[in-house]
Amino acid sequence: MIKPAEETPASAIALARALADAGLPAGVVSMVFGDPAAISERMIASPLIRKVSFTGSTAVGKLLARTAADHVKPIMLELGGHAPVLVFDDADLDSLIARSVGSKLHNSGQSCGSPIRFYVHESIHDEFVRRYAAALETVRVGDGMDDASEMGPLANARRFEAMRPLIDDAVSRGATLAAGGTGDDADGYYWRPTLLANVPDDADLMSVEPFGPIAVTSTFTDEEEVIRRANDVAFGLAAYLFTESADRVLRVPAQLDAGMVSINRFGVGARDTFFGGRKQSGYGSEGGPEAVEEYMVKKLIAQGF
Amino acid sequence: MTAAAFPETFLFIDGEWIPASARDTVEVENPATREIIGTVPVATEADVDRAMTAAARAFPAWRDLSPHRRTAILLRAAQLLRERTDEIAVAMTLENGKLLRDSRDEVSYTADIIESLATEGPRRFGSVLPGDAATGARCSSRSPSDRWPPSPPGTTRSPFPAARSRPPSPRGALS
Numbered sequence: 001m002i003k004p005a006e007e008t009p010a011s012a013i014a015l016a017r018a019l020a021d022a023g024l025p026a027g028v029v030s031m032v033f034g035d036p037a038a039i040s041e042r043m044i045a046s047p048l049i050r051k052v053s054f055t056g057s058t059a060v061g062k063l064l065a066r067t068a069a070d071h072v073k074p075i076m077l078e079l080g081g082h083a084p085v086l087v088f089d090d091a092d093l094d095s096l097i098a099r100s101v102g103s104k105l106h107n108s109g110q111s112c113g114s115p116i117r118f119y120v121h122e123s124i125h126d127e128f129v130r131r132y133a134a135a136l137e138t139v140r141v142g143d144g145m146d147d148a149s150e151m152g153p154l155a156n157a158r159r160f161e162a163m164r165p166l167i168d169d170a171v172s173r174g175a176t177l178a179a180g181g182t183g184d185d186a187d188g189y190y191w192r193p194t195l196l197a198n199v200p201d202d203a204d205l206m207s208v209e210p211f212g213p214i215a216v217t218s219t220f221t222d223e224e225e226v227i228r229r230a231n232d233v234a235f236g237l238a239a240y241l242f243t244e245s246a247d248r249v250l251r252v253p254a255q256l257d258a259g260m261v262s263i264n265r266f267g268v269g270a271r272d273t274f275f276g277g278r279k280q281s282g283y284g285s286e287g288g289p290e291a292v293e294e295y296m297v298k299k300l301i302a303q304g305f
Numbered sequence: 306m307t308a309a310a311f312p313e314t315f316l317f318i319d320g321e322w323i324p325a326s327a328r329d330t331v332e333v334e335n336p337a338t339r340e341i342i343g344t345v346p347v348a349t350e351a352d353v354d355r356a357m358t359a360a361a362r363a364f365p366a367w368r369d370l371s372p373h374r375r376t377a378i379l380l381r382a383a384q385l386l387r388e389r390t391d392e393i394a395v396a397m398t399l400e401n402g403k404l405l406r407d408s409r410d411e412v413s414y415t416a417d418i419i420e421s422l423a424t425e426g427p428r429r430f431g432s433v434l435p436g437d438a439a440t441g442a443r444c445s446s447r448s449p450s451d452r453w454p455p456s457p458p459g460t461t462r463s464p465f466p467a468a469r470s471r472p473p474s475p476r477g478a479l480s
Contacts, residue, residue: 001356006331009314009345010396014389015382015415016317022381026320027363030356032348033316033331039353048357107403143337144398144405145309152402153336188337189402271417287418292425302436 001049002031003039007156036060044068051295054078058209058235058280076284076294078276080209081112081237084230086252088223089121091242093128095264100215101135103266105151105193109213110159112281113238113260113268117206119226122219129197129217133179136193143188153189154212160189163212166205167194170216175199180213207233223252231257236278238268309395311335311342318352319359328352336402343400372427379423383416 004012016031032039043049044067052075054064061079068075087096103115120128144152154160160183167181180194191213199205199216206216220226230239239258243249253261259277260268269275275287285291311333316323323346330344348356367375386393394408401408 001360006345007333008397008400009333010312010343010400011393013312013314013317014386014393014396018382018385018389019378020317020320021385023378024382025363025367027356027359028367029317030319030359031317032353032356033314033345034347034349034353038350039348042350042353043357046354046357048361107407144403144408145337145395147405149404152398152404152407155336155402156334185339188335188339271414271421287421289425289429291422292429296429 001043002029003036003043004031004033006033006036009033037063040064041067044071044073049073052076053284053286053294055286058282061282076286077282078112078284078286079237079280079282080211080235081114081277081281082117082207082209082233082235083113083115083238083240083258084117084119084233084256085115085240086226086230086242086256087118087120087124087128088241088243088245088248089123090244091121091124092244092264093124093131096242097128097131097135099266100132101139101193104136104213104215105139108151108154108191109193110155110211112277113266114211115238115240115266116210116215117230118215118217119220119230120217122221125197125217125219129178129195132215133195133197136179136195139193141190141192151193151213154191155189157185157189159212160185160191163191163194163210163214166208166210166214167196170196170199170203170205173200173203175203175205175216178217201229201232209235223248227252227255231255234280237281238262238277240266309399311399312392312396314343314345316346316348316352318348318356319363323352333400335399337399376423376426379419383419383423386412386416386419 002012002016012031016029019029044052044064050073052064052068052073054061054075055078058079061077065075065077100115100118106114118128140148140150142149142152163183167177171177176197178195178197180192183191193213194215196205196214196216199218201218205214220229236258237260239256239261241249241252241256241261241263243264249263253263257278259281260275262268269287271287273288274285274290276282276285284294314325314333316328325344325346328346328349330346332341333343333345334340335342390409390412393412394405397403397408397411398405
């Protein structure tokens with residue numbers, strides 16, 4: 001049984017339609033929309049439902065996990081993220097900046113693996129901020145149906161309204177607004193790609209997932225220090241490392257407390273691999289052999305002879 | 306700009322498509338324009354119960370189908386998604402706002418994931434522990450099915466029944 005988001009029903013219905021047209025027997029997949037809380041409660045409470053899988057916010061994931069616990073149901077959770085990007089002084093800046101623009105704009109930053117906290121070595125921080133901000137300022141934000149658009153709107157009014165308080169909080173704590181920072185919801189939920197530089201660790205944006213086109217920077221000098229700060233959030237989904245040092249490539253990923261680490265690239269997950277997080281980013285895998293295991297039960301059968 | 310029509314929506318319960326006209330509805334908004342582009346039907350409690358009962362009823366036959374046959378159905382579904390990329394991507398952009406080219410990529414990636422998981426299913430093996438005379442044979446099995454216990458180890462050459470996969474969980478905008 002699938003309960004998709006009511007805001008985006010057509011994409012989900014297309015999946016159900018393809019399964020039905022491919023010959024899936026009636027009843028094997030059903031799809032319902034409605035009041036998410038009421039439907040979830042009813043489904044999880046039913047003895048007919050043996051497993052729960054949820055992709056969405058950490059707040060909702062916690063509610064569902066509590067409900068599942070009441071019925072001792074296994075649950076798989078793919079929740080929020082707060083991806084750090086560790087940029088060492090030997091990183092290829094040209095490649096990093098080109099990739100940082102595309103990755104941040106993807107789905108208007110509304111992705112659990114979207115890069116958020118750019119920890120940039122102090123020797124290249126200012127150059128990175130200048131060039132990244134300049135690139136973000138040229139982005140054409142518009143309707144996704146228009147081929148000229150390079151980033152679409154936020155998905156709803158709630159996301160749009162969440163941007164301003166996060167930015168104001170960071171600036172009030174001493175951060176510098178380097179790009180964007182404004183939105184216009186007259187004809188759609190458009191927010192400019194936003195870069196905040198030198199954001200202090202106690203700013204909300206360093207721990208709250210913006211789920212929008214906002215990136216922040218902070219400087220570091222020491223490898224041990226930046227790994228500690230990268231790991232010092234409640235989430236543990238994606239993490240990114242940019243360096244040309246082979247030693248660091250071998251050393252740093254193992255110390256990052258994240259379910260998925262990409263080196264010198266953005267994006268996580270490939271079609272045949274594990275996909276999942278740690279800590280409050282959830283548990284279980286939505287990809288690879290591990291995802292199939294999620295839907296199997298184990299049993300010991302012993303026989304005397 | 307958004308002259309493209311948003312498709313009709315349905316509940317899908319036990320193989321039946323229930324249109325929005327048959328239920329209360331909530332509105333669907335295009336975040337690029339703030340226009341209401343459609344509605345989606347709201348399931349009643351009876352709808353949810355019927356879907357769950359149908360799933361429980363349909364599961365044994367689906368479980369007992371050959372894993373290779375189940376894989377074939379899922380691969381066909383992935384192929385249908387690919388063939389329908391243009392129309393699905395337009396609907397996805399209208400309801401979510403993402404760039405049309407990103408919507409097209411997402412349809413393709415969804416098909417990729419279905420293909421990956423569908424072809425993983427037939428090769429999920431259990432394990433056999435030989436045991437000894439004192440403790441008896443022991444074996445550990447993995448399967449969503451309780452239908453077929455493994456053949457007694459040491460008495461036949463039969464492998465464990467292959468573990469079974471269920472339809473892959475959708476991800477991204479499809480979830």
